[in-house]
Amino acid sequence: AQTVTQSQPEMSVQEAETVTLSCTYDTSESNYYLFWYKQPPSRQMILVIRQEAYKQQNATENRFSVNFQKAAKSFSLKISDSQLGDTAMYFCAFYPGTYKYIFGTGTRLKVLA
Amino acid sequence: NAGVTQTPKFRVLKTGQSMTLLCAQDMNHEYMYWYRQDPGMGLRLIHYSVGEGTTAKGEVPDGYNVSRLKKQNFLLGLESAAPSQTSVYFCATRTAGAGELFFGEGSRLTVL
Known part of the structure; x- marks a missing residue:
């Protein structure tokens, strides 16, 4: 079965510091897509960043970047210059191309002032 | 531009009651999904639809039914609600x- 594991249920970081959230997945597929979603206290799910498995270059979106290690099946999210507004639950998601998206259990991130 | 709209936002039911959640989208998307989110369990797929008139079971379909009669709407029904x-x-x-x-x-x- 294809699974997504987020091993850090909760994390905290000081404002302006850098934090890395980990995500590993299990699949036998070679082509797939990976996503990080943010869920702030408002409950809205917001796409943070996406990565296509066939691309070797790591995706970046402003202060957010990923470290995609295909062989290790690892997809970590790095948040630089953390801001109070980054406080949220973060979900890693995997799409193997079979209509279904598979989500991890989430990491609750708290940015401390 | 509303995007994806769910109604209602909040509801309290008694065990055994029925209800329907409505999802409406104005983005002309083919695929629609219903997930449930529970603490410590992430998002789990209940049912999904790959187009008007089609539905399929997800990971946790028991106790739920769905319909996609129109492309823009995806309904999730609970026939006899349970605390779970x-x-x-x-x-x-x-x-x-x-x-x-x-x-x-x-x-x-x-x-x-």
Whole structure:
């Protein structure tokens, strides 16, 4: 079965510091897509960043970047210059191309002032 | 531009009552999904639809039914609500291809 594991249920970081959230997945597929979603206290799910498995270059979106290690099946999210507004639950998601998206259990991130 | 709209946002039911959650999208997306979110369990897929008139079971379909009579609407029904169905429900949509999911704001359902 294809699974997504987020091993850090909760994390905290000081404002302006850098934090890395980990995500590993299990699949036998070679082509797939990976996503990080943010869920702030408002409950809205917001796409943070996406990565296509066939691309070797790591995706970046402003202060957010990923470290995609295909062989290790690892997809970590790095948040630089953390801001109070980054406080949220973060979900890693995997799409193997079979209509279904598979989500991890989430990491609750708290940015401390 | 509303995107993905879920109604109602909150609902309290008694065990055995029925209800329907409505998901409406104005993005002309083919694919629509219903997920439930529970603490420590992430998002789990209940049912999904790959087009008007089609539906399929997800990971946790028991106790739920769905219909996609119109492309823009995806309904999730609970025929006889149980306390185990207390959860936050999310509707999501996407275009064909491996695009991102667009989510509604969620609906919090409590079954007493």
